[in-house]
Amino acid sequence: xxxxxxxxxxxxxxxxxxxxxxxxxxxxxxxxxxxxxxxxxxxxxxxxxxxxxxxxxxxxxxxxxxxxxxxxxxxxxxxxxxxxxxxxxxxxxxxxxxxxxxxxxxxxxxxxxxxxxxxxxxxxxxxxxxxxxxxxxxxxxxxxxxxxxxxxxxxxxxxxxxxxxxxxxxxxxxxxxxxxxxxxxxxxxxxxxxxxxxxxxxxxxxxxxxxxxxxxxxxxxxxxxxxxxxxxxxxxxxxxxxxxxxxxxxxxxxxxxxxxxxxxxxxxxxxx
Numbered sequence: 373x374x375x376x377x378x379x380x381x382x383x384x385x386x387x388x389x390x391x392x393x394x395x396x397x398x399x400x401x402x403x404x405x406x407x408x409x410x411x412x413x414x415x416x417x418x419x420x421x422x423x424x425x426x427x428x429x430x431x432x433x434x435x436x437x438x439x440x441x442x443x444x445x446x447x448x449x450x451x452x453x454x455x456x457x458x459x460x461x462x463x464x465x466x467x468x469x470x471x472x473x474x475x476x477x478x479x480x481x482x483x484x485x486x487x488x489x490x491x492x493x494x495x496x497x498x499x500x501x502x503x504x505x506x507x508x509x510x511x512x513x514x515x516x517x518x519x520x521x522x523x524x525x526x527x528x529x530x531x532x533x534x535x536x537x538x539x540x541x542x543x544x545x546x547x548x549x550x551x552x553x554x555x556x557x558x559x560x561x562x563x564x565x566x567x568x569x570x571x572x573x574x575x576x577x578x579x580x581x582x583x584x585x586x587x588x589x590x591x592x593x594x595x596x597x598x599x600x601x602x603x604x605x606x607x608x609x610x611x612x613x614x615x616x617x618x619x620x621x622x623x624x625x626x627x628x629x630x631x632x633x634x635x636x637x638x639x640x641x642x643x644x
Contacts, residue, residue, distance in 0.1 A: 429441035551563065555638050556637075589617065605640070
């Protein structure tokens with residue numbers, strides 16, 4: 373066989389192999405294995421579960437492989453929830469309702485710390501935020517040891533979160549009677565005179581300018597201060613160095629107290 377014919381045969385063989393391998397490559401790409409969907413679920417309930425797709429289902433109906441609820445019923449259901457206070461009477465429906473993109477945005481969640489210390493981490497997704505927030509939430513209790521209502525599970529953003537709107541903050545005051553005290557009065561005294569008690573954990577909700585200005589005139593502005601009598605407004609006849617008519621809030625949350633008072637301020641008090 374001549375050298376030219378050998379070269380021609382070799383080229384033909386290379387072309388054939390190239391076409392064959394390309395076909396195999398295309399087939400293998402087209403029939404690649406589909407990645408399995410795995411769901412995150414709540415684990416608190418004995419009978420119900422909520423998954424990160426937004427569905428609530430009976431614990432026995434969860435898919436054993438994917439751990440997902442059946443795709444049926446209402447997605448992001450708010451059954452048994454009060455959408456004004458953003459609190460629910462069921463943990464699983466609280467998580468489902470909270471996870472709705474219409475109610476909780478990932479941009480807001482990424483700003484919320486899991487715990488109070490500065491070194492604490494932040495939530496990575498909406499489902500983790502909702503599962504944690506609905507389980508334990510100081511916004512739903514009075515005096516730290518009794519529920520404010522039958523809606524034990526609340527999912528709204530913490531009142532000190534930079535993502536919280538004024539409307540959301542006001543919703544957390546559902547059931548709270550906000551009263552402006554007389555000059556020199558403590559919130560304990562203000563609430564007692566109205567036949568109620570001061571709700572200490574709601575002072576944190578009131579301790580921001582947007583909220584204080586809804587109840588007080590604040591003609592002297594809203595200033596950061598330091599004192600157990602805040603949030604409050606300085607009275608008109610106070611000495612000039614105390615900023616008469618100014619409203620005061622504190623960044624030192626540990627100072628917030630029901631029994632604090634100052635002879636030149638009127639307090640803003642949460643009573644129930």
